[in-house]
Amino acid sequence: MNCIIVDDEAAARAIVSQLCSKVPEINIMDEFDSAIDAIKFLNQYKVDVIFLDIHMPGFTGIDFIQTLKNPPKIVMTTSDTDFAIASYEYEAIVDYLVKPITHERFQKCVQKVKNSSVAKPQADASEEQENASGEDLYINIDRRLIKLKYAEILLIEAKGDYINIKTETKDYLVHTTLKKILEKLPEDRFLQIHRSFVINFNKIIDIEDNSVLIEKSVVPISRSNRPELMRRLNLL
């Protein structure tokens, strides 16, 4: 089993690595102190199991799982038992280890991982049909091209070397720029209203002086982008 360890604490990574070293079937491919770096790795290599800390600053383990369309088996590691309930919402999570992890508990975890089979999402035939109309966009996540309907997209936020595409059901973290994705989106539906934000024009609920409400998200409007937004409103 090819594994990676994701935890912002070096001590925690060392513990999981030591426990893995006692299991001949486990091959630790790499360790990461941030989820973002792990995503970059997953875009390049096939991984069977991720040992993933839930509580990481900025981008949590749960955020990380939500960005993976077809995640490998995931073992959550945490100091907080409170997160256990949240972890059961994700099919990819096969076990939940509370720190400090013991040899005995880790052995049980390895058995669980071996015996588990993570269900892969099945494509819906009717949805495929609907999407064959040029109303969608393909994004590259976790070595897979995922189809997103324009109508699903609420807004897109720049996050360093990534963009976060927010839809009604899920967020997708994609390694690209706002400029590049804007080139792929229909101009009449999507508009950049801030250096870091592109919105789906059809999803606007209301507009205040310097912000737009998109579903539950308040998005800032920059001074330079405001005239174009107002011009579009006049067209409506």
Next chain:
Amino acid sequence: MKETPNLEYVDKLAEGDEAFRQKFIAILKEELPKEKIEYHDTIKSSLLQEASEHVHKIKHKLNVLGMHNAYTMAVQHENELRNGEQSFKEEFLSILNDVEHYLKTI
């Protein structure tokens, strides 16, 4: 009674692997003083949410060092910091000083 840090868990984990033991102790010696400074700075600047993040990291090390009562207190401190309170800060800092001193002896 005051708790004393110990390496019981680390030794159990190492199973005689001295290289791992030394590597792990080196990580503790490197990380804990930094985390203590970061905690202290955020408390001083009244950045209690950030301070709670540092307590979260540190509490795992207290558990690893067999300080279970200190761990329980750290959990309470982390939670109170999230709610804008800091009644355990002196006690927590005192524990960190003890742990830092202990790490210098091993």
